[in-house]
Amino acid sequence: MNFEERLVDTLAAHAEGDVDTAALLTGSTARGRSMRRRRHAGVALAAVAVLGAAVAVPVALWPGRPTAPAPVAVPASASPSASPTPTALAVPNLPPVTGERSLAENPALLGSDAALVHLAVDPLPLDLPEVTFPFGPSTMSTAWASFPGNEYLFISGTVQVKVYAGPWSADKLNGMTFVRDVVVAGRPGRLYERGDEGGHIQPYISVSWEAMPGVPMVIEGVSGSPEATLIAVAGKLRYDRVGRCLGTMRVTAVPQGATLNRCDSTVSDTGELFNSRRIYHGPAGSTIEVYEGLRTPNPSSEAPNTTVAGRPAFWESGSKGVPYRSLRVPDWDGRAVSATVTGSYGRAEAELVLTGLRWP
Structure with a gap:
């Protein structure tokens, strides 16, 4: 079972409660570190400028590789300047929002x-x-x-x-x-x-x-x-x-009457958003979970059984306490995306959401 499949299982099992993101975060972090290593090694990232994001739908923006400055001669008597010694352990926060009242205020x-x-x-x-x-x-x-x-x-x-x-x-x-x-x-x-x-x-x-x-x-x-x-x-x-919490991905289309109920996002040590989800609630307890994450190779030998907007996809079903169906696209222009539906929602609603995804 690959990372996206494990995520779908986890989300379906915990749609209404606490989602233990430890395993999800671990997989995301490992992939994030791998991709940063490739970037630092000089591998071009133009094709993956925006990467997927945790448990309802985050995204990652990789900053452009800076241009190396021209070399500067250092006199023999001078010693290289040392990097500043950290005085505290930085913790990555979500992107700040201005114009919204805080808990301290209300x-x-x-x-x-x-x-x-x-x-x-x-x-x-x-x-x-x-x-x-x-x-x-x-x-x-x-x-x-x-x-x-x-x-x-x-x-x-x-x-x-x-x-x-x-x-x-x-x-x-x-x-x-x-x-x-x-x-x-x-x-x-x-x-x-x-x-x-x-x-x-x-x-x-x-x-x-x-x-x-x-x-x-x-x-x-x-x-x-x-x-x-x-x-x-x-x-x-x-x-x-x-x-x-929403990252950079925009969900532009949801079924009529569906409203955003939950958002989950993860942030890497460099401040990049990756692996996230959003949960929308609809009529009679129906739900749609939209996920975006890092594209990863699918180790399964199973071939895609459908397409979405011309991209190979999987239409799957299962039950983790609640029966669900999932429309999963392993590679959507460098991202892994999926829409998992319950209740009266089906393939049409899942495809509506996925084809309405937009990125900057």
Whole structure:
């Protein structure tokens, strides 16, 4: 099963709740690093200037390769200037949005617009304990989500934590044991713990607090992240900024009556958006999930069984708690895209959405 197929399965299984983006982020990050290495090696990227983006529909803009400056002679007595020593660990944020009110101005805005995320994070201290990435070395990446009343942030790298904002945060404490009271960004909080359940991305400890009246929060440690990391990251969260979740892809056509309910995006360590999805809700619980990601070779020997706008595609069906159909195009001008439908929606609605996708 390739990356896009695993994504479809994951999305179909979690359309209404928490989507654990760890595996998705890992695959995306690895592909992003590979593509950056090719860029740094001088491989032309003109054909892939815009790359796909996590769990409802993000995208990546690769900046153009800069022109090398002319060489400058250095006197023998002079020593090359050293690169500045980092003073903090930068965390990639979503592209900022101006003209929108922040949570600091109105806490009721949390999860009020699926196209926006009202969380951000400042650079972290360099001395935080590092954790081992379960799938190999990782650069710093983030995953973000917004859906009615709730928002989400997953920081993945040498620091790994998940941040849940809104009423759904209370569900993340199920099965955990209260340990003691703590202080989080100057506000009272509570520390919880539970044992390793055998998974690679299972939280070991969590901290809950109220960032401001009406905004409950939970931060989870991932891969053994300690209490000090959770407290430090929570202290660096910002509520006075607004980020754009939608990436650069435009969805210009959806079935009549369908409205955007959720957006998920991931951001690489260089600020590039990649692997994202958007979920639209329609009549009688029908849904459409639109995904865009990095184009990857399809290891399956199965041949495409249809076309979309002249491009080879797969029309597939399955069930992960809810029956779904998926129209998947492995290579749409350098991107992998898909539309996964449930309920009364079918092939016509999926194709309507895919043929209406636009990029700058």
